[in-house]
Structure formats: structure tokens, C-alpha cells
Amino acid sequence: MPSGRASNVSEPAAEVDVAVVGAGAAGIGAARRLIGAGLSVAVLEARGRIGGRAYTVPLRGHPVDLGAHWLHNGPINPLVRLGRARGERLRQAPGERHLIIHGRAATRAERDSSSRAFALSDAAIARAMKGPDRPAASVLPPMGPFGRRVVATEGLVSGRPFDEVSLHDVPDMAYGDNFFIHGGLGAYVSRLGADLPIRLRTPVRAVDWSGQGVRLDTEAGVLRARAVILTVPMLVLQREDVRFTPDLPVPVREAIHGFTQGVYEHVVLHWPDAPFRGPDRLAGLLGEREEPPGLLTRVDDTPFHLFELDLPTASRFDNRDPDAPGRYARAVLAAHFGHRALSRLSVCRSTAWRHDPWSRASWAVVPPGLVSIRDRLKEPVDGRIWFAGEALSRAQWGTVGGAWEEGDRAAKEIASRFA
Ligand SMILES: Cc1cc2nc3c(=O)[nH]c(=O)nc-3n(C[C@H](O)[C@H](O)[C@H](O)COP(=O)(O)OP(=O)(O)OC[C@H]3O[C@@H](n4cnc5c(N)ncnc54)[C@H](O)[C@@H]3O)c2cc1C
Incomplete structure (x- = not known):
């Protein structure tokens, strides 16, 4: 079943302890x-x-994630812990990757050289973290023939080119174990939201905290609460679609406006005769003029593949027709494998979360020098307004686990004050 079905949510009251x-x-x-x-x-x-x-949406009978797909950082991810407790079907993501150079499998020496380049990058970042903050890319040493690939991959998973990312905000590599969940991550999150008092199609336009508690103006009327937890994405808050009366304190506004837009988009491919063996492998395709920024092959052992776009690549399709990313993915793969290998490939969807009015980004990125903004937003405003969401997590930013952790943190703080 696609996530987003809300038939099982119940109607909230007009006055509550906490509005989320x-x-x-x-x-x-x-x-x-x-x-x-x-x-x-x-x-x-x-x-x-x-x-x-x-x-998660159903495509040709399979659940496919259009947003988050990986449960990252297994040892510290609350949704892995919760999934195990609920008996959800979790699978560890394979560590092996495909490496294809000029359309052929890389040699052992090339694979070793690639792994060394990634290890050099990790070690340099870990060392430099002890020094002052600066652009993450600036601390990378020469990494040999695969160096350019490493920098591009770091930029893809960061959501912005690596020289626009704070060194001090690069996640700790120690928690690398990743998991997948049967039926898709979106469907899992949706199951966790079943039976909650959620009002759909109710954008909040204004938060008034001039009197007692908070008053929220929505398109469907007014809701009063003793406190509010805002999980609205940072790039949405930056557009000031939600007005605050009185204005939020300056340090809070500065923190919100400190983030930059993280971009990571999927082009969903159905490619039954793709030349990749084994499910759920990342693939690096090198050696041609255009290289896919990212590729996840045979997702959940199905013919689906996720061709990933980073910010520089996705930006090329801004203001173009919606099929442009799919044509690009096809052209890149044709350059690596030849047109005949693509005869049964179809492009099912391409995402544009960066243009979605309710997300405006795939996640929020901290530029060099601003690493304190995540923590600054954890301080509630006047004991009534809490912020939460992926952008506040230091260890798991940009992830579903980090978002959950931050929602839970804000709620615990409120519960300890109000209960
Ligand atoms: C393509 C893509 C791939 C990703 N891959 C992964 C991955 O593999 N693993 C991973 O862990 N993470 C991944 N992420 C990131 C992950 O999806 C997010 O970090 C996480 O889902 C954010 O959760 P959140 O609750 O903070 O924000 P959201 O999920 O964005 O929730 C905020 C909610 O607020 C609503 N909203 C916005 N404005 C208003 C308003 N004014 N009034 C009422 N409601 C409002 C929105 O509609 C939304 O439902 C990916 C993201 C994208 C886009």
C-alpha cells in the first residue's frame, strides 16, 4: 500500500496541549x-x-521509495531499533559495490585504488575535524585517479558540492551499517503514523505567541495549544510561508536562514535486463564524459534502479520539461553500456523535492562556519515553540532517523515540563 494513505488517522480537537x-x-x-x-x-x-x-509509491506492483530509502547509521538509528522491536523485516545493506570503468568491470588493482582513495578522504576528514571549521573539500589530500570520484560522491551524499559543506558537520563514519526495510521506508514511516490525530491538507500559515500558549492559523481554522513543535523543513521556513507574531528572536531567525538547500533527486528506472548482479548494490560508472552521480542497482531485488542526481546535475534540469532528467539518465547509461543494453529500460519517475513547496530541499545543509545552528534551534522559544526535524540532528542530519530522534527529543522535553 502506498504511504500517505490517511484513512486510519483520527480527527484532532481545536484546543490541545501540544500542536505538531x-x-x-x-x-x-x-x-x-x-x-x-x-x-x-x-x-x-x-x-x-x-x-x-x-x-513509498506502488510502481508496476512494487513499492518504490521516491524519497528516503536507506535506514542509515544502524547502531544509532532509532527507527532500526524500533523496527526490530516491532518485528519489521529489516535487511542489512550489502557492503560490496559495482565498479565499472569504460563499460567493463574494474580490475582488482582499480578497486583497491578506489577503496584507498575513499579511505584517504575519511582519514583526512577525521584528522582535520580537530582543527578549525572550513570547507570540507579543502582538507582532502591528493587521492590518485579516483580522487575526483571521491569528491563527487561526498558532494552527492552531502547534498551540495563538498566545498560548500562544513567540515565539522561531516557525519562520523563509525556508524556505517545501513539497512533496508521490506515494503519501503516511506511505507514504514506511514505505518508508524497510523491512528495518530493528524489533520491532512492543513497548512499552518501563522503562529501567534503574543498571548498565552500558541495560536495556529491554518486554512481550516484556528488551533490553540500550550506549545507547538514545528517540523517544517528549514528551506520552507526560510520563505516565511509561516508567519510568527511576534517575530522569532534574531538568533533563531539567523539559524533558520543559515542553512543551504541540499539536493538529491531520484530518477526511477525499470531495467529488467540491467547488467548488474545481486540486489541493492551501489554502482560507480567511470571513464565516460558523463558519469552518474549515484546509482543503486536492482532495488529490493526488483528491476528498479535509482539513478541519483546531485545538485550540479539536477540544476541543469531546472526550468526544463519533466522528462529531461530521465532522458539524461538514459543518455549517460547508453554512453557506458551502449544503446542496445537499454532497449528494455524505461524511466518511471523523476523527483523534484527541491521545487516541492512543502520541502524545498532534500535536506538542509550547514555551510562552513555555521555548525552551531543545528544546536541553536534545539533551545525552545519562550518555553512554547520547539523546532524539530532532520536539520536539528548533529549525528544523523539529512536522515529519517535523525528527524525521528529530534521529534522525540522535543516531545520528551515538553512532556517533562507539562506532564
Ligand atoms: C530523494 C531523497 C532521498 C533521501 N534518502 C534518504 C535515505 O536514503 N535515508 C534517510 O534516512 N534519509 C533520506 N532522505 C532524507 C529524509 O527523507 C529526510 O531527512 C526526512 O524524511 C525528513 O523528515 P522531517 O520530518 O524532518 O521532514 P519532512 O519529512 O519533510 O516532514 C515535514 C512535514 O511538514 C509538512 N509541512 C511543511 N510545511 C508545512 C506547513 N506550513 N503546515 C503544515 N505542514 C507543513 C510537510 O508536508 C512534511 O510532511 C532523502 C530525502 C530525499 C528527498
């Missing part, structure tokens, strides 16, 4: 914790579905 804005992972995590603590809650969601940037 946004029914993505952070909002769902927060609401579950608050309800568990005995507080009354209303979750207000702008879209007509729940899950936010975790969203």
Missing part, C-alpha cells in the same frame, strides 16, 4: 511520544498524505 506541525518522521515521532506521555495532541499536515520526504 508536519507529519513527516519528526512529527510522527513527536506525536507518538506526547500521546504516550498522556498529553493531548493535534498534528497539522499541509499535504494530503503523511510521511513527508519518506514516501
Whole structure:
């Protein structure tokens, strides 16, 4: 079943202890914790579905994630822990990768050279972290023939070119174990939101905290609460689509506006006779003029592949027709494997989260020198306004696990004050 079905959500009241804005992972995590603590809650969601940037759709009979797909950082990811407790079907992501150079499998020496380049990068980052903050790319040493590939990959997974990312914000490599979940990550998040008091198609337009508690203006009327948890993505808050009366304190506004847009988009391919063996392998395709920024092959052992676009690549398709990313993916793969290998390849979807009015980015990125902004937003405003969501997580930013953790943190703080 696609995530986003909300037939099982119940209607919230007009006055509650805590209002939660946004029914993505952070909002769902927060609401579950608050309800568990005995507080009354209303979750207000702008879209007509729940899950936010975790969203699974059925394509040709298979659940396919259009947003988040990986459960990263297994040892510290709360959704891995919760999934195990619920008996969800989790699988560890394979460590091996395909490496194809000029359309042929890389030699052992080439694979070793590639692994060395990634290891050099990790070691240099770990060392430099102890010094002052600066652009992450600036601390990388010469890494040999695969150096350019390493820098591009770091930029892809960061959401921006690596010289625009804070060195001090690069995640700790120690928690590398990743997992997949049967039926898709969006569907899992959606299951966790079942039975919560969520009001769909209810964008919050204004938060008034001039009197007692908070008053939220929505397109469907007014909601009053003692406190609010805002899980609205940072790039949406930057556009000031949600007005605050009085204005938020300057340090909070500065923190919100400090983030930059992280871009990571999927082109979903159905490619039954793709030349890759084994499910769920990342593939590096090198040696031609255009190289896919990222490629996840045979997703869940199906014919689906996720061709990933980084910011520089995705930007080339801004203001172009929606089929342009798919044509690009096809042209790149044809350059590596020849047109005949693509005769049964079809492009199913390409995402544009960076243009979606309720996300405006795949995640929020911290530029060099601004690493404190994540923590600054954890301080509640006047004991009434909490922020949560992936952007606040230091260890797991840009992830569903980090979003959940932050929703849970804000809810715990409120529960300890209000219960
Ligand atoms: C293509 C892509 C791939 C990704 N891959 C991974 C991955 O593999 N693993 C991983 O862990 N993470 C991944 N991520 C990141 C992950 O999806 C996010 O970090 C996470 O889902 C964010 O959760 P959140 O609750 O903070 O925000 P969201 O999920 O965005 O939830 C916020 C909610 O607020 C709602 N909202 C916005 N404005 C308003 C308003 N004014 N009023 C009411 N509601 C509002 C939105 O509609 C949304 O539902 C990926 C993201 C993308 C886009």
C-alpha cells in the first residue's frame, strides 16, 4: 500500500496541549511520544498524505521509495531499533559495490585504488575535524585517479558540492551499517503514523505567541495549544510561508536562514535486463564524459534502479520539461553500456523535492562556519515553540532517523515540563 494513505488517522480537537506541525518522521515521532506521555495532541499536515520526504509509491506492483530509502547509521538509528522491536523485516545493506570503468568491470588493482582513495578522504576528514571549521573539500589530500570520484560522491551524499559543506558537520563514519526495510521506508514511516490525530491538507500559515500558549492559523481554522513543535523543513521556513507574531528572536531567525538547500533527486528506472548482479548494490560508472552521480542497482531485488542526481546535475534540469532528467539518465547509461543494453529500460519517475513547496530541499545543509545552528534551534522559544526535524540532528542530519530522534527529543522535553 502506498504511504500517505490517511484513512486510519483520527480527527484532532481545536484546543490541545501540544500542536505538531508536519507529519513527516519528526512529527510522527513527536506525536507518538506526547500521546504516550498522556498529553493531548493535534498534528497539522499541509499535504494530503503523511510521511513527508519518506514516501513509498506502488510502481508496476512494487513499492518504490521516491524519497528516503536507506535506514542509515544502524547502531544509532532509532527507527532500526524500533523496527526490530516491532518485528519489521529489516535487511542489512550489502557492503560490496559495482565498479565499472569504460563499460567493463574494474580490475582488482582499480578497486583497491578506489577503496584507498575513499579511505584517504575519511582519514583526512577525521584528522582535520580537530582543527578549525572550513570547507570540507579543502582538507582532502591528493587521492590518485579516483580522487575526483571521491569528491563527487561526498558532494552527492552531502547534498551540495563538498566545498560548500562544513567540515565539522561531516557525519562520523563509525556508524556505517545501513539497512533496508521490506515494503519501503516511506511505507514504514506511514505505518508508524497510523491512528495518530493528524489533520491532512492543513497548512499552518501563522503562529501567534503574543498571548498565552500558541495560536495556529491554518486554512481550516484556528488551533490553540500550550506549545507547538514545528517540523517544517528549514528551506520552507526560510520563505516565511509561516508567519510568527511576534517575530522569532534574531538568533533563531539567523539559524533558520543559515542553512543551504541540499539536493538529491531520484530518477526511477525499470531495467529488467540491467547488467548488474545481486540486489541493492551501489554502482560507480567511470571513464565516460558523463558519469552518474549515484546509482543503486536492482532495488529490493526488483528491476528498479535509482539513478541519483546531485545538485550540479539536477540544476541543469531546472526550468526544463519533466522528462529531461530521465532522458539524461538514459543518455549517460547508453554512453557506458551502449544503446542496445537499454532497449528494455524505461524511466518511471523523476523527483523534484527541491521545487516541492512543502520541502524545498532534500535536506538542509550547514555551510562552513555555521555548525552551531543545528544546536541553536534545539533551545525552545519562550518555553512554547520547539523546532524539530532532520536539520536539528548533529549525528544523523539529512536522515529519517535523525528527524525521528529530534521529534522525540522535543516531545520528551515538553512532556517533562507539562506532564
Ligand atoms: C530523494 C531523497 C532521498 C533521501 N534518502 C534518504 C535515505 O536514503 N535515508 C534517510 O534516512 N534519509 C533520506 N532522505 C532524507 C529524509 O527523507 C529526510 O531527512 C526526512 O524524511 C525528513 O523528515 P522531517 O520530518 O524532518 O521532514 P519532512 O519529512 O519533510 O516532514 C515535514 C512535514 O511538514 C509538512 N509541512 C511543511 N510545511 C508545512 C506547513 N506550513 N503546515 C503544515 N505542514 C507543513 C510537510 O508536508 C512534511 O510532511 C532523502 C530525502 C530525499 C528527498
